[in-house]
Amino acid sequence: MRKRLLAIILAAIISAGATAVKAQNCGCAEGLCCSRWGYCGTGDDYCGTGCQQGPCNPPPALNNVSVADIVTPEFFNGIVDVAEDSCEGKNFYTRSAFLEALGPYPQFGRIGTVEDSNREIAAFFAHVTHETGLIKQQNHFVETDFCYIDEINGASRDYCDETNTQYPCNPNKGYYGRGPIQLSWNFNYGPAGESIGFDGLNSPETVSTDPVISFKTAVWYWVNSVQPVISQGFGATIRAINGALE
Structure with a gap:
């Protein structure tokens, strides 16, 4: 038996x-x-979001908000100017790269009311400045924005999920945090590359060298993983980005 x-x-x-x-x-x-x-x-x-085939949900209606009118040069420069001159991200992250990255993602910051749009854009920049900020000076950390491109000590960490056979790791590459949202793990680099148009598994460093692709990875992750939960509050967006880390 x-x-x-x-x-x-x-x-x-x-x-x-x-x-x-x-x-x-x-x-x-x-x-x-x-x-x-x-x-x-x-x-x-x-x-829902990202559905590839079948009876996918229709995309939500978009409002008439212009993201460029909200993320003005004064708005963007007011953030990046906080970065110290020694920060590699200060001249890497630009408003023009951000706006160009929005091209394939017209839903970013344009769902719901004007207030909803403002709230989403503010939340996005709150996250990306947090992910790329904080520099260590002597025995304490100093808050700064758009300072880092690559995760601190990221190359020494293992971000390969070997159980994910759909997006197998290249043993000679590291899938540590890069870019505004600090894209991590092979199961994110793979589909991000497919969607955006770069080899995420074999050339993940592209996120660190091309500012438009770098911002595209952030917006790609946002519209696929964060935007669907944004109505649940800022805490839900934190969990969508960092999971159990925060």
């Missing part, structure tokens, strides 16, 4: 594994959505 039960369990596990592999190819059955991660199912997690 025990052997038979074990055989049934093993068969179920193998069957589930085969289904997952098939799902990652986006060969979903009729009525199911292929999520941005390549899995089949229903509901907002599958048919």
Whole structure:
């Protein structure tokens, strides 16, 4: 009886594994959505933001807000000017690169009311300045904005999820935090590269050398992972970016 039960369990596990592999190819059955991660199912997690195939939810209506009119030169320079002259990000992160990066993402800062747009844009810059700020001076940290491009000591840390076979790691590359949102992990670099148009798995350093792509990774992550929860409050956006880290 025990052997038979074990055989049934093993068969179920193998069957589930085969289904997952098939799902990652986006060969979903009729009525199911292929999520941005390549899995089949229903509901907002599958048919919402990033849905690739199937009965995807229609995109939300956009308002007439101009992000450029909110993120004015005075607004942007007021942030970047806080960075010390020694900060590598001070001349890397520019308003023109940010605005160009918005091209493929017209939904950024344009959903809901004008107040909603202002709130979202403010939240975005609150996060990216936090992610790229804080420099250590002697025995204390000093708050600064847009200072770092790469994560401090990031190259010494392992951000390879070997269980993710859809986006396998290149053993000669590091997937540590880079750019305004500090994009991390192979399972983020892979799809970000596919969406934006660079080889995220084999050339992750592109995020550190091309300011437009750098901002695109931040906006890509934002509209896919943060924007869907922004109505839940600022705390939800923190969890969407840092998970259990904060």
